Amino acid sequence: MFESEVAGLDLAGTAEAFGFVAREKLRVGCEQLLLAAHWADLHPPVGLLPASAGAGRLVGERAMCFGAAGTPLVGEFAPAELAPLIQASIGQARSLIADATDLRQRFTRIWALVRRGLVADWAVRLIARSCRDLSPGQAGAVDRMLSGDLIAVGRRRLEHLLDAAMLRVDGERIAKLIAEGRRSRFVRVGQAGEHGIKAVYARLDAAEAIRLDAMVDRVADILAGADRCRMAGVPTRDAKTRDEWRAVAFSLLGTNPVRAAQLLIEHEQPDLFDALAELQQPPLRYDPNRNDIQPDHFPCNDPDGAPFDPDREPPVEESLLPPDPGFDNDIPADPGQWQSPDDGRSQDQGLVDDHLADEEPGCGQPQPQPAGDHDPADPTGRSDQSRPEPDHDPAGFTRDHEPTRPADEHDPAGSAGDHDSTEPSGEHDHGCGQRQEHSGPSADRLNPFLRQEYRQEALRQLLRHLDPARLVSPAMLHVHYYPDDTTPIARVEELGSASLHQVRHWLDDCRINLLPVLDLNTIPAVDAYEVPPRLREAVFCRNPASLYPYSTTIGRTTDLDHTNPYRRRPDRSPAEPGQTALGKLAPLARPEHRYKTHGRISVRQPVPGTLVWLTRYGQVLITSAAGTQDLGTTHFARAVWHAAQPNGAHTTAA
Numbered sequence: 001m002f003e004s005e006v007a008g009l010d011l012a013g014t015a016e017a018f019g020f021v022a023r024e025k026l027r028v029g030c031e032q033l034l035l036a037a038h039w040a041d042l043h044p045p046v047g048l049l050p051a052s053a054g055a056g057r058l059v060g061e062r063a064m065c066f067g068a069a070g071t072p073l074v075g076e077f078a079p080a081e082l083a084p085l086i087q088a089s090i091g092q093a094r095s096l097i098a099d100a101t102d103l104r105q106r107f108t109r110i111w112a113l114v115r116r117g118l119v120a121d122w123a124v125r126l127i128a129r130s131c132r133d134l135s136p137g138q139a140g141a142v143d144r145m146l147s148g149d150l151i152a153v154g155r156r157r158l159e160h161l162l163d164a165a166m167l168r169v170d171g172e173r174i175a176k177l178i179a180e181g182r183r184s185r186f187v188r189v190g191q192a193g194e195h196g197i198k199a200v201y202a203r204l205d206a207a208e209a210i211r212l213d214a215m216v217d218r219v220a221d222i223l224a225g226a227d228r229c230r231m232a233g234v235p236t237r238d239a240k241t242r243d244e245w246r247a248v249a250f251s252l253l254g255t256n257p258v259r260a261a262q263l264l265i266e267h268e269q270p271d272l273f274d275a276l277a278e279l280q281q282p283p284l285r286y287d288p289n290r291n292d293i294q295p296d297h298f299p300c301n302d303p304d305g306a307p308f309d310p311d312r313e314p315p316v317e318e319s320l321l322p323p324d325p326g327f328d329n330d331i332p333a334d335p336g337q338w339q340s341p342d343d344g345r346s347q348d349q350g351l352v353d354d355h356l357a358d359e360e361p362g363c364g365q366p367q368p369q370p371a372g373d374h375d376p377a378d379p380t381g382r383s384d385q386s387r388p389e390p391d392h393d394p395a396g397f398t399r400d401h402e403p404t405r406p407a408d409e410h411d412p413a414g415s416a417g418d419h420d421s422t423e424p425s426g427e428h429d430h431g432c433g434q435r436q437e438h439s440g441p442s443a444d445r446l447n448p449f450l451r452q453e454y455r456q457e458a459l460r461q462l463l464r465h466l467d468p469a470r471l472v473s474p475a476m477l478h479v480h481y482y483p484d485d486t487t488p489i490a491r492v493e494e495l496g497s498a499s500l501h502q503v504r505h506w507l508d509d510c511r512i513n514l515l516p517v518l519d520l521n522t523i524p525a526v527d528a529y530e531v532p533p534r535l536r537e538a539v540f541c542r543n544p545a546s547l548y549p550y551s552t553t554i555g556r557t558t559d560l561d562h563t564n565p566y567r568r569r570p571d572r573s574p575a576e577p578g579q580t581a582l583g584k585l586a587p588l589a590r591p592e593h594r595y596k597t598h599g600r601i602s603v604r605q606p607v608p609g610t611l612v613w614l615t616r617y618g619q620v621l622i623t624s625a626a627g628t629q630d631l632g633t634t635h636f637a638r639a640v641w642h643a644a645q646p647n648g649a650h651t652t653a654a
Contacts, residue, residue: 015617019632029121030114032086036100040066043078051076066098068132068139071105095129102128106139109147119150123158130162138169152627154552157545164497167489171499178502200250206495207477207506214473219249219260222267233259264471472511479503480541493544494555525581527574531560539585542609542625548592549613549621549628558587561596563605583608604644612644 009017045063050073063073079094086093103111103124110127113119127146131139145165146158153161167174182205190199204212223234224245234252239245252260478493481500488500523538531539539560546553564584567575583605588596596603602614610624620637622629631637 012617019619026120027117030117030119032096033100033103033114033121033124036082036096037104039082040072040074040078040097040101043075043081045073045075048073048075066094067101067128068106068134070136071098071101074101098132099125099128102132102139106131106136107143107147108140109143110150113147113150123150123155126155126158127162130166133173134166134170141169142166149627152629154550154627156552156554157627160491160496164489164491167497167499175499175501205506210475210477210494211473214475215253216246216249218473219253219263220245222263223248223252226263234263261471268471477506480544520582523582525578525584527577528580529562529566529574531580531585535580535582535585536560538582539587542582543587545587545625546589546592547586547609547611547623548588548596549623549630551589551592551623553589553592558589559593560585561588561593563603563611586611604641604646606644606646612641614641 006014006017048061048063051062051064062076064076065071065073066079074097079097080090082097083090083093086096088096103114107124107127110119110124114121114124127142131142134142142162142165145168146161149158149161185203185205187200187202190201192198202209220242223231223236223239224242233256234248236248237244239248249260252263480491480493481488490498490500490503492498492503518534518538518541520538520542523535526532526535540556544554545551546558562579562584563586564579566579569575586603586605586609595601600616604612606612610622613621613623615621618633618638620631620633620641622631622640631640
C-alpha cells in the first residue's frame, strides 16, 4: 500500500514528501528521547536497594543511576523491559535512558529544543555522553554554549564546538587526558596480507603526524620526478600512482634514512656534492701553448704519480719550507715562518673561512694541534717518540698548519689558490723543491693519519655547507585564536580545538614563520578569473567550511566559486572589472561546485560570507559561518530570496 502511494507521486510531490520525512525524522528522534525520560519516571526505585549495597546484588532488582551523577535513580530492569519495544539490545536501551535523563536534568536549553522537535537526536545524545563526567555547573555552561548551534551545524563542526566547550569548562581534566593520550602512542606492523603486503599502524602526536605526512609527500614528489640514474638504491617496485610513491617514500625514510637524506640534499642543495667532489678532483689550468690540460696537483693516492714540469712551477725559498723529516736539521722555533704571507690559507679556503667567520668563532684561524701531536716542552710540535719515519710525510701538518708557497708575482691569482686546502701539501706540492720526483705512493702506503684527516676534512666541509633546516619538510599549521580572558582556546585547522599550552607543545622544536596580519577590509578585487593566494586565504579565514546547505566539508580542499558567474567578452577579456572579489567568492566542495555551476539551483551573496540558496522546488536556505537555516517554501522565504538580490548582481537561473 505504501509503495503504491510513492509510485503515484510526481517530481514535485516526491520532493515535498522528502521534506516531510526529514522533518518527521527529527520529530521522531526527539519524541523517542521524551518517551525514554518518561519511561525512567515510570520505573522508580521504590523499595529497591541502591546498586552500591552489596547485599542487593544477590537479592534481586536494584536502584541504579544510568546517567551522570545527580540524575534520578531508576529500576535496574527498566532497560531490559524497553529493549524489545525499540528493537534494541539492553545496552542500547540503557544508553537511551541515560542520555534522556541527562538532557532533561542537566541541559535545560537543549531539552527545550528536543521538546519542540527541532534537533537531531544523535547531536544531543553526543553532547550528553561527552559531558557525563562534568559537574552540573559545567554541564550547564556547555548547554549555554551549544544550544544556539545545534540546529545549523553538521556533525564534524559540532564535534569541534563541543571540544572547545569542554576545554573551556574543564581544562584541567582535558589536559590530563591529553597527557594520558601520549602514553598510547605506538607503531605496529600488522600480519602479512595478501600478495606479500603488510600494513603499518601508527599512533602519533598530532603535530608529529602532520610533519611525517609532509615529509612523506616531499620525498614522494622527489622520487616521482627523479630520473633513473638518481634512483639507485631506492626499491621503487615499479611505482606509478601517488599512493604507491608515498609508500616508497615512507619505506625509504624508515629503512634507508641516509639515502633519503641524500635525495633531499641533492634536491635542495644540488651544488653541495659537486663542491665536495672538487675537493677530491685537481683543478685544471688551461695553457694556450699546449694541446693538453694539466692539473695543478694530483690526488695523494694517485698510483701513477704526477709529471714534473719545472717551467710551470716558480722556485721556492727554502726558508719557507718545513723541515725534511729525513734529516736532522735545525727546526726553527717559530713555525709561523713556514707560512706564506696569507697565513697559509689558499685563496679558496680563505673565501670559505671568511664566509663561515660569522657562524663559528675563530673559524679560519690556525687551530692547535690535536692532543698527542704536540709536546708542550717541544715548540716544534714533535717529540722523539712521535717523530715520523723518513719514508713518511710529517703527520704534524694539518689543514690549518700546512706549508704553502708564496703567491707568484707573475700569477695574479696567486699560486696558493691553485692548491686544495684540504690536502696536505707534502703529498701534492711537487714544485716546493722538496720532492722533485713523484714516487707514486699507492693507497696502501698512504699514511693512515693523513687518510683519516682527509676524510674528516671532507666531513667537516659537508657539515659546514649543509643547511639542516632545508631538509625539513615545511608543514603549515593554521591556528586561529580569539583572545579570552578566562580560557585561552585556539582552533587548529584539521585538528579541531586545542589549548594554547598544547599548541606551544606542538611548536617547541619548530622554526616558526610569522605571517602578517590579514585584514579582510584591505583585500582588493581583481579582474582575472584566477583567485590570487592572498584573496584565497582571506576567503578561508572568513569561511573555513563549505557554504553549501548542510555540507560537512571543512578545510582548504574546497573550490572557490564565483557566486556571480564570471563573464567575458567575445575576445575572452573580462566583461567588467573586479569580478573576483571577497564578496563574490564562496568555498564549495567539488561535487557541490559542479552542481551549483551546471545544476538547477540559484544562489545569491547579499553580504560577504552569507549565501541565500533557492532550489528548483522553491526551498530557500541561508548558509553562513553559523551553519544552515532552512526557511522552507513559505511566502516569507520567497521574500527573503528577492531581498537578497543586490543591485546589478547576476544570479544563476534555477
